[in-house]
Amino acid sequence: MLDDPMRNLSQALGLMDVGTPCLLLDRDRMDRNVRRLRQRLDRLGVTLRPHLKTAKSVDAAQQVMMSPSGPATVSTLKEAEQFADAGVRDLIYAVGVSPDKIDRILALRARGVDLAVTLDTVDQARAVAEASRRTGDPIPALIEIDCDGHRSGVLPADGATLVRIARSLEDGGRLRGVLTHAGASYGAVGDDALRHCAEVERASAVEAATLLREAGFACPVVSVGSTPTAHFAEALDGVTEVRAGVFVFFDLVMAGIGVCSIDEIALSVLATVIGHQPEKGWILVDAGWMAMSRDRGTSKQRIDQGYGLVCDINGKPFGDLILSDANQEHGIIALRPGTDARLPDLPIGTRVRILPNHACATGAQHGAYHVMRSGSDKIEAVWPRFGGW
Amino acid sequence: MLDDPMRNLSQALGLMDVGTPCLLLDRDRMDRNVRRLRQRLDRLGVTLRPHLKTAKSVDAAQQVMMSPSGPATVSTLKEAEQFADAGVRDLIYAVGVSPDKIDRILALRARGVDLAVTLDTVDQARAVAEASRRTGDPIPALIEIDCDGHRSGVLPADGATLVRIARSLEDGGRLRGVLTHAGASYGAVGDDALRHCAEVERASAVEAATLLREAGFACPVVSVGSTPTAHFAEALDGVTEVRAGVFVFFDLVMAGIGVCSIDEIALSVLATVIGHQPEKGWILVDAGWMAMSRDRGTSKQRIDQGYGLVCDINGKPFGDLILSDANQEHGIIALRPGTDARLPDLPIGTRVRILPNHACATGAQHGAYHVMRSGSDKIEAVWPRFGGW
Structure with missing residues (x-):
């Protein structure tokens, strides 16, 4: 037993x-799935930042990440803490941060983990900036962009809101970049629809980053990703990294959309x-x-x-x-x-x-x-x- | 944290x-829910054998069972083992038994747990009887009755199958009784429909027990139950015990059906x-x-x-x-x-x-x-x- x-x-x-x-986990299939996306993103010239919310396992994560210290993405602070315990040092917490979670984030950062947070409102930016000032640790944050109306995020062309958030944040914190997720891609079917989702995701993130840069913010990271778009993007110009999670295992939903x-x-x-x-x-x-x-x-x-x-x-x-x-x-x-x-x-x-x-x-x-x-x-x-x- | x-x-x-x-668990509400069903079943003259698959917690189980040693119902052997560790001694494993699980069942019984199994085929009965003969421990079993076409079980009027299973079982094992679950009650809405489900559940179990008794099997236990039928049965003549799980907490589905x-x-x-x-x-x-x-x-x-x-x-x-x-x-x-x-x-x-x-x-x-x-x-x-x- x-x-x-x-x-x-x-x-x-x-x-x-x-x-x-x-x-059961068929490790040969997993290894092939990981190799397939790595080779694809290598060709496209972007970094793979796997989303470990799918695996939730230190052993599996070690097979998926580019190095034992990351980079990687998490959806909970429990994941961040577990992977930090296992030596991961480069993490994005890709769910909108709330003020009550900042103490745990600071504790992870104090342990040497480069943990960045995600936000899409001035209120969140102010809370992050305030905690950064209080502790002298400028917490890095990515502004979430809403590329397809699926969930959270600022509209990519809404330069005024982007700049307001960035200004509030940089009053103590640090703007790491922008992040988006093409949630609608899970409902797309077929090569053309998936390629379209990928291009919308890319263009939205790049548009927002461009607006922020024009306003004087460096915005070094342009982070996109979903398993469907990661496999169908034809070009990722302007993107620096791709997040994806379910690609490691795949499933019937992914098979159903092709x-x-x-x-x-x-x-x-x-x-x-x-x-x-x-x-x-x-x-x-x-x-x-x-x-x-x-x-x-x-x-x-x-x-x-x-x-x-x-x-x-x-x-x-x-x-x-x-x-x-x-x-x-x-x-x-x-x-x-x-x-x-x-x-x-x-x-x-x-x-x-x-x-x-x-x-x-x-x-x-x-x-x-x-x-x-x-x-x-x-x-x-x-x-x-x-x-x- | x-x-x-x-x-x-x-x-x-x-x-x-x-x-x-x-x-969050509101303990006052839980206590009231438990009291309500206990009082109801007391009036109807049957034993409450709570299904611990809902709570999966030793602390919660102690609030729900009639005594620290049971009786109770489980849906997995892990539940049986966890509750046995906490002192529960009277359990029904209410999911059809497969031969590969019998060693774990025997181990629990060897620890002094009166664990009964559920089955609805001659093949299962033979496997239970064979293990009983091999170990000299007559495993008690309940024959599952299909009262509403919802899942598993023998049709209540199918005396020939019931007797074949009982005979195969008693070649080493022990017929404890019959068990049924009105799965269709979760789709019933309103007092009349729920009362009807409860009566169908009761009558089916009693019919099967009667056929077995007429064929010479004692069939001491007549076990029925679902949270909806437990709350709407008007009479439980011929029934010895009621199983229910979700009554402890209730939920929106239960509120939706009334x-x-x-x-x-x-x-x-x-x-x-x-x-x-x-x-x-x-x-x-x-x-x-x-x-x-x-x-x-x-x-x-x-x-x-x-x-x-x-x-x-x-x-x-x-x-x-x-x-x-x-x-x-x-x-x-x-x-x-x-x-x-x-x-x-x-x-x-x-x-x-x-x-x-x-x-x-x-x-x-x-x-x-x-x-x-x-x-x-x-x-x-x-x-x-x-x-x-």
Whole structure:
């Protein structure tokens, strides 16, 4: 049993021995995914600053970052603290900062971590500047730009607001640059739409940086990124770095919009058959929403994958077999409506692997990655994950 | 900071001091919810066997169980092991058992835990019987009954299958009884529909038990339960115990079908305002789907609560203000479409509380409950939660 996951298993467990449900990570696929984006960004001449909110694991982060000290992106201060403990020294906290979080940020900076914050209002800039003056530590900040109306940020052409924020900030703090995230890219489908999202993301960030520079601010960093745009940007002129997270593992949502293929998805949930309802065409497994998450990210895509796509124990999809519904610890496997495929014969105790809709959400339900190689049935390591804030 | 939650805080933290997002538990509301169902089941003459999959906390379980040793219900063996460590001795594992899990079950039983399993096939019964013979420990099992086509189980009138399973089981194991769960009750709305679900659940379990008894099996336990049916059953003749989980906390889904009122919901997520998009009517907070879960259980109800209903720091709903969308660590607060209400003025740093759609799913995203009293702004205890399998 793996209640207290060890980093390295003294005795290799097989996929039939480990307790289910459990989270499997195909390390060969992960390595290929990381190599693919690194080579791409090398060609485009920008730095990769991976978003570690997807992996939330020191072991996985070490495979993904360009160096053991970073750079990297985080979505919580808990992530910043955990990765700082592991030696990461160059971090952006990419969620808008609130005043109550500044003490923890200062504590990390006092430990030698170059942690930059993100903001998009004068109020936040004033709070950061005030804390910087009080401690004599000019906290670096990036102004978030709203490139596609998806979430937070200043409009890229709103020079007046950008300059007001920058002035408030530099009264103690330091303007590191601008940052944007093309959230709309997750809803784009096909090469043309994705290339368009990437160009909008790039142009928005560069436009805002240009306005700030014209007003006298150096604005050295122009940070963009999402997994879809990182894979479809044709040029990144003016951009200095790209953030992306889910590229490490990929998932069914990314496959649905055309960023990866199904056989590049590195994460799956190992499950065991616990029942049948033959009249309904159902096979029940011990992976419900607690193991898969409640994410239904493919529900509005052309192919609805339910709560996940079902594969055999070796990771080969059965074809049109999905986790069609989920209770907390029960998953219901059924054929996709309208298919000609036949329900496979999977007796009680059979093990299957289920590909997730959304790697970030499914990963968050688990305490560790069970790491294996493509085509192997042995778990070669257990990499702990953390959660919380 | 509460990175390592302590059971009792040496120094009481206030709702403005604790790090956000964090999970709040209003203990007064919880106590009232527990008392309400206990009194109801006392009147109906059945035992309460609470389902601890919702709480996943030893401290919370102690407030909910009839005695420190149980009885209780679990959905994972990890829950069984954690509660066994805390002294619980009477447990039903209410998810269909698979052969690979029997060693862990035997280990718990060898520690003196009366752990019963659930099954609905001859294959499972044979595996349980074989392990029982091998170890000389007759594992008790309940046959799951499918009362409403919702998930697993044998049809209540299918005496032939029931008897085949019981015979296979008693070749070493022990038939403890029958168990059913009215999963369809979560989709019922209004008193009449809920009373009907409760009666179908009761009658199905009693019918199956009667068939087994007529075939010569004692079948002492007749176990039913869901939070909706537990609160609407008018009679429970023939039933020996009721299982329910979410009644401890309640949630927006339960309020939506009429099982509780909004002001009985004991669980909320404390969040901090981190931004505004005034043109869009958005207020951004630091509670996204990682803090709320991806559960959208109210999406098909009459009132869609988005990712949660937004209240002020004291827990009073603003009215028609919901978490309308969520990214991993960003929540977007907006007015419900069509309302006449006005967006409140919530400056950066303001704290709000968000009531969850589904207490089981939201709880699972957090490592602890921050326990407070109704009307108080002090956190009086931190109760650790566990996850995993």
